[in-house]
Amino acid sequence: MEVVVLIGRILFAILFVGSGVNHLMQVNGMAGYAQSRGVPLPKVAVVVSGIVIIIGGLSVLLGIWADLGALLLLIHVVLSAALMHTFWKETDEQARQGEMTHFMKNVGLAGAALMLFAFFAYVDDLGLTVTGPLFSLS
Template sequence: MDVLVLIGRVLFSVLFLSSAAGHFTQTEAMTDYAKNRGLPLPRISVLAAGVVFALGGLSVLLGVWADLGSLLLAVTLLSTTLLMHQFWKESDPQAKQGEMIHFNKDLALTGASLMLFAFFAHVDELGLTITGPLFTCL
């Protein structure tokens, strides 16, 4: 079972690590998008999200306080979901559909991150991790 959990952690983390890379290599484009969405301090927000995605992704991948990493991802994803993908404000049907897809994807990832947080904080023997949880069973 430990190997399955590790494979799941690897697959889950790939999204966040590649997204973090995008936040750092495409900062200007993402800043423009955030600015168009009305996000305050768009450049700082883009870079901060990149840092959280990198740290959270590495935390889950390596099993270093993976509960904290999962929680950081959940908080960042929820704010991204609500602030960046407000499909209900779109008038163009194609743009509305695209934002709704991103909204639902980020909402599902928020849920998955919260489940991982609970899993890492609750399970006594995590297996194939570097550290145990930072938080104990809630």
């Protein structure tokens, strides 16, 4: 069981750590997109979101307060869905479909992050983690 959970954590975290690194390596391009979506202080938002998702991803990956890491990722994907993927505002059908796909992906990732938070905060012996949970739901 411990190895299966570890593999799941690795697969989940790869997406976020890679995305966070991309945020920091492509700040100007991503800030331009964020600005086009109406995000205030887009360059700062890109850098902060990149740092948050790297920290959250590494937290889940390494099992260092993984419950807190899952919460950080939950917050990120919910904000990203609500601010960046507003498909309901799109007039072009192709753009609407693309943004809806990204929105729904983020909703699904939010659900997975919420389940991970609950899992880490509830289960006493996770094994293969550096620390225990910061929060307790038991």
